Amino acid sequence: xxxxxxxxxxxxxxxxxxxxxxxxxxxxxxxxxxxxxxxxxxxxxxxxxxxxxxxxxxxxxxxxxxxxxxxxxxxxxxxxxxxxxxxxxxxxxxxxxxxxxxxxxxxxxxxxxxxxxxxxxxxxxxxxxxxxxxxxxxxxxxxxxxxxxxxxxxxxxxxxxxxxxxxxxxxxxxxxxxxxxxxxxxxxxxxxxxx
Amino acid sequence: xxxxxxxxxxxxxxxxxxxxxxxxxxxxxxxxxxxxxxxxxxxxxxxxxxxxxxxxxxxxxxxxxxxxxxxxxxxxxxxxxxxxxxxxxxxxxxxxxxxxxxxxxxxxxxxxxxxxxxxxxxxxxxxxxxxxxxxxxxxxxxxxxxxxxxxxxxxxxxxxxxxxxxxxxxxxxxxxxxxxxxxxxxxxxxxxxxxxxxxxxxxxxxxxxxxxxxxxxxxxxxxxxxxxxxxxxxxxxxxxxxxxxxxxxxxxxxxxxxxxxxxxxxxxxxxxxxxxxxxxxxxxxxxxxxxxxxx
Numbered sequence: 044x045x046x047x048x049x050x051x052x053x054x055x056x057x058x059x060x061x062x063x064x065x066x067x068x069x070x071x072x073x074x075x076x077x078x079x080x081x082x083x084x085x086x087x088x089x090x091x092x093x094x095x096x097x098x099x100x101x102x103x104x105x106x107x108x109x110x111x112x113x114x115x116x117x118x119x120x121x122x123x124x125x126x127x128x129x130x131x132x133x134x135x136x137x138x139x140x141x142x143x144x145x146x147x148x149x150x151x152x153x154x155x156x157x158x159x160x161x162x163x164x165x166x167x168x169x170x171x172x173x174x175x176x177x178x179x180x181x182x183x184x185x186x187x188x189x190x191x192x193x194x195x196x197x198x199x200x201x202x203x204x205x206x207x208x209x210x211x212x213x214x215x216x217x218x219x220x221x222x223x224x225x226x227x228x229x230x231x232x233x234x235x236x237x238x
Numbered sequence: 239x240x241x242x243x244x245x246x247x248x249x250x251x252x253x254x255x256x257x258x259x260x261x262x263x264x265x266x267x268x269x270x271x272x273x274x275x276x277x278x279x280x281x282x283x284x285x286x287x288x289x290x291x292x293x294x295x296x297x298x299x300x301x302x303x304x305x306x307x308x309x310x311x312x313x314x315x316x317x318x319x320x321x322x323x324x325x326x327x328x329x330x331x332x333x334x335x336x337x338x339x340x341x342x343x344x345x346x347x348x349x350x351x352x353x354x355x356x357x358x359x360x361x362x363x364x365x366x367x368x369x370x371x372x373x374x375x376x377x378x379x380x381x382x383x384x385x386x387x388x389x390x391x392x393x394x395x396x397x398x399x400x401x402x403x404x405x406x407x408x409x410x411x412x413x414x415x416x417x418x419x420x421x422x423x424x425x426x427x428x429x430x431x432x433x434x435x436x437x438x439x440x441x442x443x444x445x446x447x448x449x450x451x452x453x454x455x456x457x458x459x460x461x462x463x464x465x466x467x468x469x470x471x472x473x474x475x476x477x478x479x480x481x482x483x484x485x486x487x488x489x490x491x492x493x494x495x496x497x498x499x500x501x502x503x504x505x506x507x508x509x510x511x512x513x514x515x516x517x518x519x520x521x522x523x524x525x526x527x528x529x530x531x532x533x
Binding site for chain 1: 367368370371372374375410414417418421448449452453454455
C-alpha cells in the first residue's frame with residue numbers, strides 16, 4: 044500500500060510554497076493519489092529557461108521505501124533524459140532514493156539536473172554526443188525543443204484563436220473574448236455567441 | 239519472485255535492468271529471513287553451526303578463522319543471523335536492543351532513551367527535514383519500545399518480538415528510524431565527523447549522509463555506529479571475525495566498544511563504568527553484522 048497520508052502531506056507542503064519554487068504536484072485524478080503530475084520551471088540561464096516541464100509520477104506500493112517512478116511528459120533535449128521516452132537518469136530515482144526525500148526534493152533534483160547535465164553518464168547517447176562534440180548545436184536544439192514543447196501555453200492560445208476564427212468570428216473579437224475569460228475556449232465561445 | 243529469462247536484449251531498457259537487478263537482490267536476500275532463530279543447541283554446536291556454513295565459505299582461505307571461532311565459542315552462547323541486505327547493522331541493533339529491554343524490563347533505560355529520541359526529533363527539524371518524512375518511523379520505534387515494557391499491560395512475548403522484527407514493513411520503518419537518527423547526529427556534529435568521512439570517501443558530510451546513511455540498503459561503517467551510539471546514548475560492542483593474527487601466528491578475537499559521549503544526565507557518574515558497559519554485542523565479518531549472545 045502506498046502511504047497515502049504521507050502523499051497528502053507532501054502535496055500540501057509542495058504546493059504551499061509554489062510561489063517561491065515554481066514546483067507543483069497535483070493528482071491526475073482525485074480518486075487515485077498514486078498517479079500524479081509534477082511541473083517544474085526550466086532553470087534560468089539554461090536553454091530550458093521559460094519552459095514549463097511536465098513530469099509523470101507513479102507511486103508504487105512500496106513508496107516511500109521505494110523511489111517514485113518519474114519521467115518527462117514534455118519532450119526535452121538533455122543528455123540524461125531520453126528524447127524518445129522521457130526516462131530520467133538520476134541516482135536518487137534509483138538506488139540513492141531514501142524515505143528522507145520527498146516528491147518535491149526529487150523534482151528539485153530533476154530541475155538541478157536540467158542546469159547541470161552529466162554527459163558522461165547519459166540516458167540519451169545521441170544527445171550526450173552532441174552535448175560533448177557540438178555544444179553549440181546542442182544548445183540550439185535544446186532551446187528549440189523548449190520553445191516547441193515546453194511553452195505550449197502560447198501555442199495553445201493561437202490554436203484556440205484559429206479554431207474560433209474558423210467558426211466565423213472576427214479575430215480581434217476572438218482575442219478579446221479569450222482574454223476576458225482567461226483563455227477558456229468554451230467560455231469564450233459562449234461570450235462570442237451571446238455578444 | 240522468479241527471475242524471468244531474457245531472450246531479447248535489444249529492447250532491454252533502464253527500467254528493465256533496475257527491475258531485474260532488484261529481483262536478483264530480493265532473491266539473494268530472501269535466503270535468510272530478517273532476523274534468524276537464535277540457535278538453542280548445546281554450546282559448541284551453536285557457535286559452530288552458523289560458522290560451519292562460513293567455514294565452507296572460507297575453507298580454502300584461512301585456518302585462522304576456524305581458530306577464532308573456537309575462541310568465540312568460549313565467550314558466547316549463540317549467534318543470531320540477520321539478512322545481508324545492507325541494513326544488517328541497523329536490524330541487528332534494533333533486535334538486540336529491544337530484546338535486551340524485553341529481558342531486563344529496564345524502565346529507567348526506556349525513559350532515558352525516550353528523552354534522547356525527542357532530542358533527535360528536534361535535531362532533524364532544525365536540520366530542515368520535513369516532519370512527515372520521519373514522524374511515522376519515530377512513532378513506530380516508540381511503539382515497539384512501549385510494547386516490550388508497557389506501563390500497565392503485560393509485555394509482548396519473545397516470539398512476538400521476533401515476529402514483529404521479521405515483518406518487512408515494521409522492520410524497515412525501524413531501520414529507517416535509526417538511519418534518520420544517525421544522519422541527524424552526523425550532520426549536527428559535522429565538524430567532528432568531517433575528517434573521518436573525508437578519509438573514507440572524499441565526500442562532504444552532507445553528501446555522505448544523503449548517499450551512505452539515508453538510503454535503505456547502504457552499509458554501515460564506524461562512522462554510522464559511532465553516531466548512532468552517541469545519539470541514543472547506547473554503548474555497542476563489535477566483535478571482529480577476520481583473518482588478522484600476531485607475528486607468531488597467535489589468534490585472538492578483537493573487539494571494539496563504542497561508548498557514547500557523556501550527556502548531561504550521565505556526566506555525574508561518567509567514571510562509573512557500569513553505565514558504559516555494552517549490553518549489545520554484534521559480530522562483524524567483513525561486510526556483515528550478526529547478533530552475539532554472551533555467556
